[in-house]
Amino acid sequence: xxxxxxxxxxxxxxxxxxxxxxxxxLWLYTLMRGNLLDNTTGRTELxxxxxxxxxxxxxxxxxxxxxxxxxxxxxxxxxxxxxxxxAGTAAGGExxxxxxxxxxxxxxxxxxxxxxxxxxxxxxxxxxxxxxxAPGPPGAHDPAAPYTVYAxxxxxxxxDATRAVAVGLLAGAPPxxxxxxxxxxxxxxHALRPVTAIRSGLAAVTASELDRRVPDPGGADEIAQxxxxxxxxxxxxxxxxxxxxxxxxDASHELRNPLAAVRSRLxxxxxxxxxxxxxxxxxxxxxxxLQRIAADLLLLARLDGGPAPRPEPVDLALLAAEDAAxxxxxxVPLRVExxxxxxxxxxxxxxxxxxxxxxxxxxxxxxxxxxxxAAARDGWAVLEVADDGPGIPEADRARVFERFVxxxxxxxxxxxxxxxxxxxxxxxxxxxxxxARALGAPGGGALLELRIPAGDGAGGGAGGGAGGGAGP
Numbered sequence: 001x002x003x004x005x006x007x008x009x010x011x012x013x014x015x016x017x018x019x020x021x022x023x024x025x026l027w028l029y030t031l032m033r034g035n036l037l038d039n040t041t042g043r044t045e046l047x048x049x050x051x052x053x054x055x056x057x058x059x060x061x062x063x064x065x066x067x068x069x070x071x072x073x074x075x076x077x078x079x080x081x082x083x084x085x086x087a088g089t090a091a092g093g094e095x096x097x098x099x100x101x102x103x104x105x106x107x108x109x110x111x112x113x114x115x116x117x118x119x120x121x122x123x124x125x126x127x128x129x130x131x132x133x134a135p136g137p138p139g140a141h142d143p144a145a146p147y148t149v150y151a152x153x154x155x156x157x158x159x160d161a162t163r164a165v166a167v168g169l170l171a172g173a174p175p176x177x178x179x180x181x182x183x184x185x186x187x188x189x190h191a192l193r194p195v196t197a198i199r200s201g202l203a204a205v206t207a208s209e210l211d212r213r214v215p216d217p218g219g220a221d222e223i224a225q226x227x228x229x230x231x232x233x234x235x236x237x238x239x240x241x242x243x244x245x246x247x248x249x250d251a252s253h254e255l256r257n258p259l260a261a262v263r264s265r266l267x268x269x270x271x272x273x274x275x276x277x278x279x280x281x282x283x284x285x286x287x288x289x290l291q292r293i294a295a296d297l298l299l300l301a302r303l304d305g306g307p308a309p310r311p312e313p314v315d316l317a318l319l320a321a322e323d324a325a326x327x328x329x330x331x332v333p334l335r336v337e338x339x340x341x342x343x344x345x346x347x348x349x350x351x352x353x354x355x356x357x358x359x360x361x362x363x364x365x366x367x368x369x370x371x372x373x374a375a376a377r378d379g380w381a382v383l384e385v386a387d388d389g390p391g392i393p394e395a396d397r398a399r400v401f402e403r404f405v406x407x408x409x410x411x412x413x414x415x416x417x418x419x420x421x422x423x424x425x426x427x428x429x430x431x432x433x434x435x436a437r438a439l440g441a442p443g444g445g446a447l448l449e450l451r452i453p454a455g456d457g458a459g460g461g462a463g464g465g466a467g468g469g470a471g472p
Contacts (some may be wrong), residue, residue: 007187013184017177025169027320032165036158041114041128043071048112048132048151051076051087054145055134060087068152077101077150078134086147091365099127099153100400105148106133116155126155194223198230210238247403258293259288270322296420299353300403303427309347316342317374318379323355324372325428332366332387334359338374343455344381346432349450351452354428354436357421358385358448364447365389380434381454388445401426 047069054060055078060297064087069076075098078087099117106113114130132149178367201214213234216227265283317338324336344351355372362370366387373384399405404419425448426436429440434452441447 006185006192009188010181011163014177014181015463017180018173020097023171025166025173029162029169030167033158033162034244036161037075037128037155038208040072040153040155040158041130043151044128044151045112047071047076047129047133048130048216049151051078051151052132052134052149055149056135064088072157073151073153075150075152077152078147079150080147099129101129101131101150104129104131104150106131109337110150112292126159126161127152128155137160191223191376194227198223198227202230208240210234248274250274251293253403255290255293258290262286262290293420296424299424300420301430303424305393307433309428312346312348314344314346314348314351316344316355316383319348319352319355320372320374323352323359327359327363330370331363332368333368334372336374338372338378341375342374342381344432344452345455346452350428351432354425354450355383355385357425358383358450361385361421361448362387362446367445377451379454380451383450384447385445385449386441386445388441388443390446391444392438392446393439394440397440400438422448462465 009132031045050069051060051066058077060066064078064085066076066078066087066089068089076089077098079085079101090194096450099119102225103114104113104117110133112130112132114128116128117328119126130151132151134147134149194215197217198214201212205212213231216231217224248285262283265280265286269283287407317336317340320336320338327334359370360373362385366389368388373382373386375382401422403423405423422436429436429450429452432452434450436448436450439447439449
């Protein structure tokens, strides 16, 4: 079994060349033989018609001896209706190898007929015979009785020529087939050389050497595109691995401090005869923070490798109103501006979580107000959360959505934040085919925007119109 692509290509080229040579050779052989046979038949018929013209004009020689025919014709005979030869070109009588001609006469409505007759005996050659009708010669018992002129030409030259062509084709086919296979072998090897280099480069990529890349052969052919695609995949794999390593390091760092605090407080409480309720409460608070971090990490892991969100209709305006209604005692006034439904498709629970994270972040830093807006813009369903806090520097607006990033680390930990809320919101938006970004609010403060593709309709109306919402 041929397993190598190079060998299979060479075999296919050899088979294709063999098929072309067989088809072309058969066509050439048939065409050449038919042409030679037509020429021979034409010359033979011409000789027969000349003698038939003599019979028609009553100029056949009385002796019955016809002159030798021209054009390579071997023999011309004139026979009567009873099959007796009345004239011919053969000296000394008819040759013995003449095949039987009794059944070869022009049919009704025909003035000639031609056939290729088999040899009369082994060793003789085939002949083409043309029979032409002619009136009887002068002095015949019945001058109007039909006579038949037979002209015969041996096909030795035709057979020799076609045999030479057949031998030439058969002799030339193996070298041409071998040449086609060798050429396909060389071309395939030259074309697959970059593939071998790509395979070797991929084999050298390991978990500790993700920075290695396969060689790019250049150009715009399929192999060059394959090399670039492989390198792009390796780039994404390296970035994903670096992101995973950083995430693990950040998670370890974030979990280490609360774990150490819980342990120390529990050790102090354990050493006391009567545990201090404040120490136990602080340990419980740290434990709850650990639970929140673990839950956020689990959600991020599900977003990274989980299934796509369920495509169900959802109204972002209604989500914004319901989120505000759940915060009746927010630290600062919370207002929802959603004058009309904003239909979209997605997972309502996850979108609610993303909106909640954006609002939590705004409430954490706002000085006097937080505004949530829901609107449809240019084919997008958009949620905006604006606050009047210190805002986000332009250089840090992309960083705030990274995991465990806090622009003010001490303040973030004191307020109970895990550093994962905005990262979760962005991953949820991206899972829905959208994104999240930070902007500068026109009047100062921060403006966080989440957008997903809009739907053509969703059930429910906005629970809060312009100016509606919840406050402290």
